Amino acid sequence: KAGVTQTPRYLIKTRGQQVTLSCSPISGHRSVSWYQQTPGQGLQFLFEYFSETQRNKGNFPGRFSGRQFSNSRSEMNVSTLELGDSALYLCASRQGAETEAFFGQGTRLTVV
């Protein structure tokens, strides 16, 4: 069974640009969550999608948005990039409400 797949693995963008990251969950998993990981703040929750609906949102500005498609694949978008957005962005999927979450390898975003 394939794991959680995130693309691209690495990305370099310029301040002010926007970026879209993609996540394909494990087959059969309907919940996808996104996290930002930085050395200073650690892993922080961005949002969760289940059956194309956002169920939870973390404490991030509106520049961070996401969506989920009918096949459970999810995308995350960051607009008007800032230097502080440089981080490892991780996607996690889980099958149901009481089950564990499995993470992808992440997309490392560098904003210059």
Place this chain on the structure above:
Amino acid sequence: QKEVEQDPGPLSVPEGAIVSLNCTYSNSAFQYFMWYRQYSRKGPELLMYTYSSGNKEDGRFTAQVDKSSKYISLFIRDSQPSDSATYLCAMRAGNTGKLIFGQGTTLQVKP
């Protein structure tokens, strides 16, 4: 104060030692507790997943949850150099997908 506190280490032990990793938390609503291992430049890998209080064992790993003390532990027996990584505790309340993570403990197992 953070909801989940974890000593960042680093923790250095000789090969074969028993390793004890711990987290404390403040939110009594947390019901699900996890330990993840993360190697450099990789995503977190799930090691243990427990619900409520008690112990769970899987090979060389044992997870303990003490909800009365708001304290969770991960024990690694017969530690190996390949166990050298960052260990993250995580927890959540109810069925939400929102995980709250500790800062992670960096472990080095020396041959």
